[in-house]
Amino acid sequence: MSMPPAAGAYTCPYCRMASDGQEATCPHCGAPVDVRVRVSDSGWVQQPPIRDMARIRFSHSTCQISGTYVPVADMGLHDADWVYFSHHSLLHADPNVNLGNLPMKGGWKRMRAGLPLIMMRAQGPGHIAFSADQPGETIAVPLRPGQGVDVVEHRFLVATGNVNYDWHPANVWFTTGKGDDTEWHYPLGQTIDRFVATGSNGLLLLHAPGNTFVRDLAPSQRILVQPGGLIWKDPSVSMFLHFEYPRGAYWFSSARYQAKSTWLTLEGPGRVAVQSVFERPEMVGSVTRSSGATTHQW
Amino acid sequence: MDRIECQWCKAQNEPGRTNCTTCGAPLDTKDLVTDSGWAEAPRLRDMTEFRFSNSTCQIEGEIVPVAELALAQGDSVFFEHHVMLWKEPGVPMSALNTGGGMKRTLGGMPHVLSIAHGPGRIAFSRDAAGEVVVLPLHPSMELDVREHAFLAGTHSLTYSFVRIKGLANVLHGGGGMYMDRFVTQREPGLLLLHGNGNVFQKTLQQGEKILVEPGGFLYKDSTVTMNAVQQNVKTGLMKHGMYLAEMTGPGRVGIQSMYVHHGSE
Numbered sequence: 001m002s003m004p005p006a007a008g009a010y011t012c013p014y015c016r017m018a019s020d021g022q023e024a025t026c027p028h029c030g031a032p033v034d035v036r037v038r039v040s041d042s043g044w045v046q047q048p049p050i051r052d053m054a055r056i057r058f059s060h061s062t063c064q065i066s067g068t069y070v071p072v073a074d075m076g077l078h079d080a081d082w083v084y085f086s087h088h089s090l091l092h093a094d095p096n097v098n099l100g101n102l103p104m105k106g107g108w109k110r111m112r113a114g115l116p117l118i119m120m121r122a123q124g125p126g127h128i129a130f131s132a133d134q135p136g137e138t139i140a141v142p143l144r145p146g147q148g149v150d151v152v153e154h155r156f157l158v159a160t161g162n163v164n165y166d167w168h169p170a171n172v173w174f175t176t177g178k179g180d181d182t183e184w185h186y187p188l189g190q191t192i193d194r195f196v197a198t199g200s201n202g203l204l205l206l207h208a209p210g211n212t213f214v215r216d217l218a219p220s221q222r223i224l225v226q227p228g229g230l231i232w233k234d235p236s237v238s239m240f241l242h243f244e245y246p247r248g249a250y251w252f253s254s255a256r257y258q259a260k261s262t263w264l265t266l267e268g269p270g271r272v273a274v275q276s277v278f279e280r281p282e283m284v285g286s287v288t289r290s291s292g293a294t295t296h297q298w
Numbered sequence: 299m300d301r302i303e304c305q306w307c308k309a310q311n312e313p314g315r316t317n318c319t320t321c322g323a324p325l326d327t328k329d330l331v332t333d334s335g336w337a338e339a340p341r342l343r344d345m346t347e348f349r350f351s352n353s354t355c356q357i358e359g360e361i362v363p364v365a366e367l368a369l370a371q372g373d374s375v376f377f378e379h380h381v382m383l384w385k386e387p388g389v390p391m392s393a394l395n396t397g398g399g400m401k402r403t404l405g406g407m408p409h410v411l412s413i414a415h416g417p418g419r420i421a422f423s424r425d426a427a428g429e430v431v432v433l434p435l436h437p438s439m440e441l442d443v444r445e446h447a448f449l450a451g452t453h454s455l456t457y458s459f460v461r462i463k464g465l466a467n468v469l470h471g472g473g474g475m476y477m478d479r480f481v482t483q484r485e486p487g488l489l490l491l492h493g494n495g496n497v498f499q500k501t502l503q504q505g506e507k508i509l510v511e512p513g514g515f516l517y518k519d520s521t522v523t524m525n526a527v528q529q530n531v532k533t534g535l536m537k538h539g540m541y542l543a544e545m546t547g548p549g550r551v552g553i554q555s556m557y558v559h560h561g562s563e
Binding site for chain 1: 330332333334336338341361427428429494495496498507508509510511514529540542544553555556557
């Protein structure tokens, strides 16, 4: 006779949280329990999409993910729990859910950076649902007390009240042109969001277009990714730009102009997550200045 | 003889069928309803076929599905001309004058709807990832649909359009100035919609209310009232008015999960 596994016997390979493994999905992040971890030859782990109608538990509340193209996060909030979110991600709410605004600092800077100026909060009891505006996956990132992640702007969907939200300059930029014609480029956006759980376990929900892949980087291990492909990273992962100039037959193709590749270098230790849909980088003129960057000319 | 009731359109189906003959919904999957009471529109399997009148409709593809209709002699469908993906050359076409030309121009809606008559094949699709929602309408039903969401309607449906009442609803409702209204008389009809992302439906009881992002509204029974209600949101010295659509029952409400937020920023 086989014995049931003890509580904490199952560690989710995606969110690294422990549970009894008796449910079909991880109660912390919604990832299926009964699927084999799929790892590409290069080491990327495909984050399995959260199954339709899967439930995630946090504090006294639940979050149910429904739909597959543009999933909806439908939260049943306990009266002691609250969440915050960007107002444009709200899909529907019970009239008795208490909606209000969350004080935000740096309104002017946020406006200049193209970030939502208003962050709203919803206090239970009641149901409230959120969705993004493009096909992709909802990613649940459960956070232990004190644990934080850096999230690229516009990926955030909703977070529980005990997750502290802050944002700081991404410090990934370059300029093209000179003098009055100088153009500033921010491949990651001007700022990056940081979410840190305080006091107890927190839950962060993100939306990523396309499919999602995660991997662990060892200390000093580097990987080049499309800047628009990054979703989140551990704060311990550092990042900087990398420019590559392929060798060409003509000056136009080789001379640091159109044929340049702009990469984001991620350096471990820590976890990183990327999405399969990303904005095509602009083929802009030659780089005149940049944040810390490496260069390779082939 | 046992019959299988479709959980989406309530039609009775012969034993052994795997999808509903009236709306194409899979019959062998359980009803997916969230804890808050929203039912997922059935995800139609690729190449699902179902019947209406003497014609058939086949749904092809899953990301941006195509509705391909094989129209029988005597059957016809009406649609906005830009949703037609292809048709056989011999399919006769005519135009349905919707009336209210200037109003429709102001509302950004097409003046004329196209009608395709059988016999022949014709196919429709919209230009966004999402789902085809099949809504069989029983006799004496009225359904209001967000503008630019309808794909095709069968000849037994009466088409009209209704102005969204209240200036606040027009300016802040996110649904434009008008809604399409589809009414059945004595005959049943079939309405095909395209919902962006995933589509969910909830039936509100008499007086029951739900707040919905205006851009997420897709359709409702005409018995459901819709009003824009303001949520005041303050950030420092700045105050923003955010509007949500308050839907009040009785009746069905359909929403889509991908939408454009008509924002307050």
